[in-house]
Amino acid sequence: METREITLRFGGLEALNGVSFSIAPHQIVGIIGPNGAGKTTLLNAITGVYAPDSGEIFFRGIPISALKPFQITALGINRTFQQVQLFSNMTVLENVMVGMHPRTKSGFLGGVLHLPGERKEERKIRQKAETLLDFFGLLPKANWMASYLSVGDQKRLELGRALASEPSLLFLDEPVAGLNIRETEEMGKLITRLKENGQTIVLVEHNMHLVMGISDWVIVLSNGSKIGEGRPEAMQKDSRVVEAYLGA
Amino acid sequence: MGKKNKISLLIYALIIFTIPAILQNNYHLMVLNVAALNIVVVIGLNLLMGYAGQISLGHAAFYGLGAYLSAIFTTTYSFPPWTTLVMAMVITGLVAYAIGIPTLKLEGHYLVMATLGFNVIIYIVMIQLDEVTGGPSGFAGIPRLRIAAFAFDSDLKIFYLLWTVSIGVLILSLNLIHSRVGRAMAALSHNEIAARCSGIDTETYKVKIFVISAVLASLAGSLYAHYITFISPGTFSFFYSIQVVTMVLVGGMGSLWGSAFGAILLTLLPEVLHAVKEYNVLIYGLILMIVLIFFPQGLFPGIMGIFAKRKIDGQSGSREPLAWEKGT
Amino acid sequence: MTLWLQFFQFLLSGLTTGSTYALIAIGFSLIHNATGIVNFAQGEFVMLGGMFMVTFLSLLRLPMPLAFFLTVLSVAAIGLLLERGPIRRARSKEILILVMITVGASIFIKGLSMLLWGKNPMTLPPFSGEAPIVFLGAAVMPQSIWTFAITVFVVAGLNYFFKGTVTGKAMRAVAASRRSALLTGIPVDRMILLSFTLSGALGAVAGMILTPITTTSYDVGVMLGLKGFSAAILGGYGSMPGAVVGGLLLGILESLSAGLISSEYKDALAFLVLLTVLFFKPSGILGRGRLRRV
Secondary structure (H helix, E strand, C coil): CEEEEEEEEECCEEEEEEEEEECCCCCEEEEECCCCCCHHHHHHHHCCCECCCEEEEEECCEECCCCCHHHHHHHCEEECCCCCCCCCCCEHHHHHHHHCHHHCCCCHHHHHHCCHHHHHHHHHHHHHHHHHHHHCCCHHHCCCEHHHCCHHHHHHHHHHHHHHCCCCEEEEECCCCCCCHHHHHHHHHHHHHHHHCCCEEEEECCCHHHHHHHCCEEEEEECCEEEEEECHHHHHHCHHHHHHHHCC | CCHHHHHHHHHHHHHHHHHHHHCCCHHHHHHHHHHHHHHHHHHHHHHHHHHCCCCCCCHHHHHHHHHHHHHHHHHCCCCCHHHHHHHHHHHHHHHHHHHHHHHHCCCCCHHHHHHHHHHHHHHHHHHHCHHHHCHHHCEECCCCCEECCEECCCHHHHHHHHHHHHHHHHHHHHHHHCCHHHHHHHHHHHCHHHHHHCCCCHHHHHHHHHHHHHHHHHHHHHHHHHHHCEECHHHHCHHHHHHHHHHHHHHCCCCHHHHHHHHHHHHHHHHHHHHHHHHHHHHHHHHHHHHHHHCCCCHHHHHHHHHCCCCCCCCCCCCCCCCCCCCC | CCHHHHHHHHHHHHHHHHHHHHHHHHHHHHHHHHHCCCCCCHHHHHHHHHHHHHHHHHHCCCCHHHHHHHHHHHHHHHHHHHHHHHHHHCCCCCHHHHHHHHHHHHHHHHHHHHHHHCCCCECCCCCCCCCCEEECCEEECHHHHHHHHHHHHHHHHHHHHHHHCHHHHHHHHHHHCHHHHHHCCCCHHHHHHHHHHHHHHHHHHHHHHHHHHHCECCCHHHHHHHHHHHHHHHHCCCCHHHHHHHHHHHHHHHHHHHHHCCCCCHHHHHHHHHHHHHHHCCCCCCCCCCCCEC
16 A cells, blocks of 8 residues: 555644655554654545545555545455444444445345345354454354443454454554553554464554564654654664654 | 244234234224334334434325325326336335435435425425315325225225235345344444444445335325325325324334334324324323433333343344444 | 516515524524534424413503513523423433424424414514505515514624623534533533523514514414524524524525415425525535535
8 A cells, every 4th residue: 555645634734744655565564653643644544534635545556545435445444443433232243244344245135035145145244253253252242232342352343343344454543542561462462463364454553562562664653744664673763753752 | 033023023913913803993993004004104214213313304205205196196197006106116216315315415414404394395285286186185086906806995904905014014124124234224323434434335325225214105105095095285294204203213213113113102192192182282292202301212122121131141133223322 | 566666575575584584593503503403492482482472462461561571581481491301301412312302392382382372373463553664665564674673683682792792702612612612611501501591582582573474373383493494504504694694585585486486385485495505505605615524
């Protein structure tokens, strides 16, 4: 994926200013920056929630900045949210089943008439969802209401839902916010395991230990602009980065 | 759709179909017949409210469109009734599509307003276009429905037809809710942004649900016309739109069984209150307020909640999501 | 009469009804700005304004200024009760539910009015007699002038209230951002209460000036409320100048179409306008475009 000169304004406030970078497959890329740097805004722009005022985003060569979120998801990009956005009145299993929406196709007719093709697909959906839940250790809680899960479990469920759509590129917005040290470590291991399974992951995070620990590459934003990118160790020592975090 | 629903359906159908054997009074049968039609409208409206999170205050217009289109074409122009019924559904669907496309794109209560405006306009047209519609005194002489030589010309015969349709619509809607599309709709109503990012085309779904709800209302309207054989604008006023929304809310948004419950209850209620006819309006307003203030999730789910304890880890089988609860 | 004169006549009568639509529209905007909900009982406030005035003036034979004052007070009190009661007590704060509660309230009020005042239309005598005044060749009812004048007075008063008093500015703050208002210590709950009370008062005034012209009865509320709402949308929902512009414009359009095209479909026009605005420019004439979110 590649972004070129993304600029996005909210009224008079310039949230993103000419941000450009590329992401190569099969790695974990971390995006860091002080609060207000525009990290989540960037994420929203890429996933179609906001439309950038100028610039272009390419995914596998296809320009996507004008597409709607559901179309972008169908192409293979998915995300989790800073504050968990589950379907709280559906069960854990159903949340993951919804995640599979872009990869399945039964429509109104099949649903209403309960046609054989629809039944077969439903069975498949259920099986796949159960497999995913199993991967995350949530299978025993499959019939729980999603809102009854602990925060850590909810974050894993949201991750499971995102993975259900079989994305090639996954954005995680502060996946360990609100988690304790043990849960953070487990999430880190989980993310690394996903990368080893072939997933490309972009991580927006404040937790430096985590980001520097598992990322292959780090991009730094400050005040809406990219101020550096490189290997984690290099970014930790980069003077501009340090200044952005400590200065002003 | 799960064992619990299938068993409930069986019991429901059994009870309904044996009622005429017990209840000989034709007037009572007529009330139940109207209830059956109201269930169809209310289920459609519930799909819209409980799953697309939109409110329509103009469903009387779609009900009326079905009724008047069927009435006019079969009586004045001698079209075949069943074909006209389907044609009316198509026309109503197209009209709903035309209204839905621009208004459902917007955030906010715009669909409410558009449907409200549409209801009033159609109502006024029904009254003013009197050469075609018969005006305020109504339109009479609508032919009965028939299948080959068999005519549905008594309250009893129509009872079986209408309730078969009504139960059929319930079955098909239950199927829909428990399918991939139904899940997408439930997701859409809970958390639209998350639904979009999960790959659901929320705009298209909202329009489709709105069209379906309008088409169901049209179906009910056409059947109504061929049943009573006389229709007048008063039946299709803004007040009817409010009544069906009340039925959805009393039954619980998102709960189809609740819709059946709400429709039957609130169709029967005015008959019970017949003695205090003047208080009809007042009591409706009171019920609407009380239910909404104290039972925003619906009377039916409230009552059901007392019987069925919801365990954290034990809801095997199907369960209908209460789609209204978005958190305060 | 020449076409120009006819046109002028229609314009004047349109401005008259338009003034009341403007007042009703402002009522809608007030509550929407404070709470985000559409108050469907607004039309009933107008109806009550007429009804109470008839009761105080004609039935109880109170002097005009006293009757006026009592009417405004009564309907404002009803607005207050609506907020303190059903709205405040509601278990769910979801906008859709609250809007439907106002629908229930409007039906309740209508039903109650039907019982209290019966179904027959009632009327008020015009404030200063029936003799038309000739203005530029057209006959103008004195009541129309009263209507317009009172409306201007009310709008000016509201303008001063919102721009010049602390309470008014506090209400504008709540409309702009409830959270910020809370954080700066503004008693948001009280502002909401005030918005309902004020809307009640506005409805009362609208009802009072309209009744001598069009009579009133228990069921006029629905149509008036809907038309006032259309006016608010037309002018730009949520903005007071928009409400005024929308109201006047709607009144004029209605009057012109009734006079020049057909009077039977007069009532339908307001809703045709509503649908047109919703389809093409939902932000209304004076409204700004919304933030483009994909």
